[in-house]
Amino acid sequence: MASTRTGGPLTPAVLHILLVLSTQDRHGYGIMKQVEADSQGRVKMGPGTLYGSVRRMTEAGLIRESDKKIDPNLDDERRVYYGITALGQQTLAAELQRYRQVVAVAHERSLIPRAMGA
Amino acid sequence: MGGQTRYRRWYRRLLGLYPRPYRERFADSMEQTFADLCRERAGTEGRGTAAFILWIFTETFVGIIRERASDLARLTMARNATAVFRIVKWLALATGGLMVAGVATVMLLARGTGEDVTGVVAPALLLTLLSVVAAVVAAILQVTSGRSHRLRAPTRRFWTR
Numbered sequence: 383m384a385s386t387r388t389g390g391p392l393t394p395a396v397l398h399i400l401l402v403l404s405t406q407d408r409h410g411y412g413i414m415k416q417v418e419a420d421s422q423g424r425v426k427m428g429p430g431t432l433y434g435s436v437r438r439m440t441e442a443g444l445i446r447e448s449d450k451k452i453d454p455n456l457d458d459e460r461r462v463y464y465g466i467t468a469l470g471q472q473t474l475a476a477e478l479q480r481y482r483q484v485v486a487v488a489h490e491r492s493l494i495p496r497a498m499g500a
Numbered sequence: 501m502g503g504q505t506r507y508r509r510w511y512r513r514l515l516g517l518y519p520r521p522y523r524e525r526f527a528d529s530m531e532q533t534f535a536d537l538c539r540e541r542a543g544t545e546g547r548g549t550a551a552f553i554l555w556i557f558t559e560t561f562v563g564i565i566r567e568r569a570s571d572l573a574r575l576t577m578a579r580n581a582t583a584v585f586r587i588v589k590w591l592a593l594a595t596g597g598l599m600v601a602g603v604a605t606v607m608l609l610a611r612g613t614g615e616d617v618t619g620v621v622a623p624a625l626l627l628t629l630l631s632v633v634a635a636v637v638a639a640i641l642q643v644t645s646g647r648s649h650r651l652r653a654p655t656r657r658f659w660t661r
Contacts, residue, residue: 410529411536428556429530429537430563437522437567456536462529 392477395435398425400444400466400474407448409461410436436464444470504538507553514557517564519571530560585642589635596631599624 392400398417402408408416414427427435439445448465466474488494511534515527534556541549576584603624610617 410533414533414537428559428563429533430560430566432533433526433530434563434566437526459532461532 391480392473393435394425395427395431396439396444397474397477398427399432399435399439400470400477403445403464403466404471404474407463407465409453409463411456411461412453413464439470440464442469443467444473504535504542507538508535511557511560514560514564517561518567522567522571581645582642585638585645589638589642592631592635592638596628596635599628599631603628 398420399413401420402413402416410429410432414429414432417425417427436445440447444467445464446467448463450460450462452459453461485494508531512527512531515523515530518527537556538553541552603621606617606620606624
């Protein structure tokens with residue numbers, strides 16, 4: 383609920399979309415492919431999950447429709463691009479901070495194998 | 501290529517199941533993304549394609565259910581709660597009425613025959629009682645919801661999942 387606004391946990395889909403859009407605006411297919419690449423193929427999003435998340439995120443003010451333009455790498459169809467908002471940046475930063483704290487606790491308790499933690 | 505066109509047509513039909521506002525906003529982009537995914541898969545034509553298409557359709561269908569559910573929840577929680585409770589109240593009353601009519605008919609038909617109709621009448625009476633309880637609860641909720649709606653502005657739920 384309101385926890386998201388105050389740095390509460392985000393769903394993996396929302397986190398990955400924010401991560402992808404934090405560097406540049408992208409269209410739906412571009413987001414999908416970048417999420418797959420960022421997660422080394424572990425997170426696979428279909429159009430249902432992607433656009434459902436996009437709807438909720440735009441309603442929450444985390445992302446916005448930035449423009450409608452042509453992707454020169456694909457075809458000549460115009461595509462809707464999405465970009466991150468200031469609130470989205472803040473939410474992402476808060477979530478990454480939360481992850482950092484979780485990892486710190488795990489380190490303290492020696493829960494992270496040496497090879498991974500190094 | 502023909503297969504892709506066919507899949508795209510089916511996918512377009514599937515997208516028609518989304519709530520209208522969602523469809524108007526995202527259907528074209530979703531279809532475009534689906535076409536991109538199909539194009540990407542075209543290079544790896546084979547056994548995996550059917551499974552991939554099936555996954556996309558299933559995943560989208562799950563998305564449709566999610567959107568429909570949140571649409572319904574929004575409808576119920578916002579301004580139309582009173583209307584929903586009103587419908588439930590009348591449905592419960594109608595069920596109760598039908599049960600009473602059924603019991604009366606069974607008793608009328610069984611009169612004088614000496615047939616034991618307890619097995620039919622007892623569950624029907626129980627259902628009637630439950631219907632009346634449901635109708636009363638729905639009526640109370642209808643009044644409460646109508647009153648609270650008049651007193652405060654509609655709240656906006658924050659997204660999470």
